[in-house]
Every structure is written in C-alpha cells, then in structure tokens.
Amino acid sequence: MISRRQLLAGAAASAVSPALAVEQETLASAAAKVGLIFGASIDAAAFAHPAYLALYQRETQMYVTDVAMKFDWLRPTQDTWNFGPADEIVARAQADGKLLRGHTLIWNDNAPAWLKSLSLREIERVFDEHIERVVARYAGRLHSWDVVNEPFWPMDNKPGGWRDGPWFAAMGAGYVDRAFRRVASIDPRVKLTLNEAQCDNDSDWGRSIRPKLRALVERMQDKGTPLHAVGLQSHLQSQMPRNYPQFAAYVSQLGARGVEIYISEFDVNDMAFPAAAADRDAAVALLAGDFLTRVAAIPEVKLVVTWQLSDLYSWYRDLAIKAGMSRMPRPLPFGNTLQPKAMRTAMIEAFRKRPVLGYVEPQTMKRY
Numbered sequence: 026m027i028s029r030r031q032l033l034a035g036a037a038a039s040a041v042s043p044a045l046a047v048e049q050e051t052l053a054s055a056a057a058k059v060g061l062i063f064g065a066s067i068d069a070a071a072f073a074h075p076a077y078l079a080l081y082q083r084e085t086q087m088y089v090t091d092v093a094m095k096f097d098w099l100r101p102t103q104d105t106w107n108f109g110p111a112d113e114i115v116a117r118a119q120a121d122g123k124l125l126r127g128h129t130l131i132w133n134d135n136a137p138a139w140l141k142s143l144s145l146r147e148i149e150r151v152f153d154e155h156i157e158r159v160v161a162r163y164a165g166r167l168h169s170w171d172v173v174n175e176p177f178w179p180m181d182n183k184p185g186g187w188r189d190g191p192w193f194a195a196m197g198a199g200y201v202d203r204a205f206r207r208v209a210s211i212d213p214r215v216k217l218t219l220n221e222a223q224c225d226n227d228s229d230w231g232r233s234i235r236p237k238l239r240a241l242v243e244r245m246q247d248k249g250t251p252l253h254a255v256g257l258q259s260h261l262q263s264q265m266p267r268n269y270p271q272f273a274a275y276v277s278q279l280g281a282r283g284v285e286i287y288i289s290e291f292d293v294n295d296m297a298f299p300a301a302a303a304d305r306d307a308a309v310a311l312l313a314g315d316f317l318t319r320v321a322a323i324p325e326v327k328l329v330v331t332w333q334l335s336d337l338y339s340w341y342r343d344l345a346i347k348a349g350m351s352r353m354p355r356p357l358p359f360g361n362t363l364q365p366k367a368m369r370t371a372m373i374e375a376f377r378k379r380p381v382l383g384y385v386e387p388q389t390m391k392r393y
C-alpha cells in the first residue's frame with residue numbers, strides 16, 4: 026500500500042516536474058526570473074475581445090499604449106482632446122496590476138493636417154501645451170514615456186539625418202532636449218525614453234542610424250538633459266540583411282553610456298519566409314530566438330515589449346489588408362486563434378539563457 030508520506034512526496038515531485046513547469050511558465054514569468062520586464066502594446070482590440078485581454082493579463086507584466094497616446098489620437102482637431110482610449114488603458118493597467126509605458130509623446134510622423142497648417146511659432150506653443158497637459162494627466166501612473174520617437178529618418182534628406190515634420194521645422198533638432206526637459210519637470214519619476222527604429226537591421230539605413238543615435242545620446246548627456254533609457258523598436262525584417270552579433274555589440278556600447286535599453290516594439294516581418302504556415306512559424310521563431318538570445322544577454326537590457334500579442338491584431342496585418350495581399354503575416358508569439366506559437370517558446374528559451382548577474386529581486390506584479 027502507498028503510504029500518505031509517499032503520496033505527498035509524489036505530489037510534490039509532480040508539482041515541480043519540468044513538463045508542468047514549462048506549461049505554467051509565461052513570457053512574463055520567464056522574463057521576471059532573469060530580471061527582465063516583458064510587456065506588449067495594447068489597444069481597443071483587447072477590450073473588444075475578452076480572450077485576448079485575458080492573454081495580456083496572463084502573459085505580460087507591462088502594457089504599452091499602442092496608438093492611444095499618439096498626438097493625432099489625443100488631438101484629432103485643434104479644439105478637441107480625446108483622452109478616452111488612453112484613460113481606458115491606464116485604468117485597465119491599474120486594475121490588472123500591470124506596469125504601463127506611454128507611447129509616444131512627440132513624433133514628427135503622423136502629424137494631423139491642422140497642426141501642419143499652423144505657423145512655426147504656433148507649433149512651438151502647441152508642443153509645450155501638449156507636453157504639459159498630457160504628462161500632467163498621467164503623472165505618477167507610467168513606468169516610462171517614449172518622449173521622442175524616431176528622431177532620425179535619413180529618407181527625409183535633412184542634414185544630420187533628422188526626421189522632418191512640424192516639431193523639427195519649428196524648433197530644429199533642439200525639440201528633442203526641450204521635450205525631455207519639460208517632461209522631467211512635470212513628472213520627475215517617469216523614465217524618459219528615446220525610441221528609435223531600424224537599428225537592428227544591417228542595411229545601409231540601419232547602419233547609418235546607429236552612430237547618429239549614439240551621438241545624440243552623448244550630446245544629451247553632455248548637456249545634462251535627463252535621459253534614462255534608449256528604446257530600440259526591433260521590428261525584425263526577414264527581407265533585410267542582419268548581423269545580430271554586431272547589433273548586440275552596439276547595444277552594449279549604448280548601455281555603457283549609463284542608459285537602460287528597452288527592446289520596445291518587437292515582432293518579425295515574415296514576408297521573405299516560406300509560404301507554408303508551419304515553415305514560416307519555425308523561421309520566425311528561429312530569427313526571434315537568435316536575436317533575443319544575443320540581446321537579452323546584455324545586462325543593460327531591462328525590458329522586452331512585443332507590438333501586440335496575436336497575429337490577428339498585428340499592425341502588419343492591417344498593412345497587408347490595405348495592400349490587398351492574400352498572405353497574412355504571422356509576426357507575433359500568438360496566432361490568429363490566440364494559440365501559442367513556436368515564437369513564444371523561442372522567446373522563453375532566449376530569456377532563460379540570460380545570465381543572471383548576482384541576486385535578482387523577484388519582480389512582483391506591481392500596483393500603483
């Protein structure tokens with residue numbers, strides 16, 4: 026007969042069996058064990074689809090506003106402020122006990138027509154007013170702000186590779202420092218992030234932005250402009266050349282400047298991968314795993330955020346539909362029916378390979 030003691034021992038053994046441990050592991054729990062925060066961008070789709078919201082609640086430790094805090098969403102016209110969708114995400118994050126990242130306060134892209142029609146002096150006034158009103162509204166509630174998004178866009182042909190747009194036209198490159206200083210004066214606790222695209226790929230474009238971004242960080246630090254983190258979007262591109270060991274060396278150099286590094290919009294554009302879904306999912310997982318294993322090993326990398334969680338709601342899907350494409354992208358760790366994909370496993374495995382340097386404070390699901 027099996028004794029009560031043997032039964033209990035058996036139950037204890039099964040509670041820690043590797044299979045079960047893997048099953049219960051989530052992206053957030055695997056990340057937290059090695060001192061990383063895992064999050065995902067979120068928008069109205071999650072509020073309209075309860076199972077999708079449940080996925081955020083289970084798999085993430087942080088929500089990031091996808092579109093709700095962008096200028097054109099908050100200010101559809103000069104006289105209208107539309108805080109509803111952003112407020113809803115803030116309330117949801119608080120109720121769910123998640124950290125929250127604001128994306129993005131100042132960006133020269135996607136400026137509404139009404140803003141572009143103003144005089145340069147008026148644009149400057151709107152800039153200050155926007156930062157003051159929005160930052161004050163969410164002060165104390167955000168983990169970090171993407172204060173400036175994509176400062177460089179060489180295709181705009183501006184000297185220095187700066188991205189053109191109303192803020193740049195009105196203030197020149199000085200708009201960047203001005204934004205960071207203003208945010209810090211209104212919300213001294215929020216982490217101030219400079220977010221940039223393309224650096225992860227090894228095209229001429231990607232390689233040309235890296236030194237510009239590093240020089241900007243150095244200039245800001247020399248001038249005493251408050252800056253806590255650099256966000257590297259990391260929308261990986263299957264169709265572009267890549268050299269992840271070199272990219273990881275760049276990330277280490279940036280980190281050595283004393284800033285945190287956030288992998289801020291992770292997903293995989295799979296357009297150059299095979300048509301068959303299973304093959305494509307395998308290729309996406311391989312690429313994601315290779316990238317994340319190298320990058321997550323860098324101690325200054327503190328956060329990994331995917332851009333949405335399910336292929337069904339990826340921005341690439343919207344782009345594919347608009348372009349009339351029949352093949353829908355599969356760029357994220359969960360599929361169209363919210364099923365976990367090979368990419369999720371690859372991400373968890375990459376997190377597990379991160380060397381844990383000394384004792385890592387277990388990260389609790391923080392409440393404000």
Ligand code: XIL
Nearest residue numbers: 091092128174222258290332340343
């Ligand atoms: C995307 C949104 O997810 C889409 O819904 C929107 O239509 C276009 O913008 N880099 C960024 C994000 O910094 O703001 C973009 O988000 C994706 C690329």
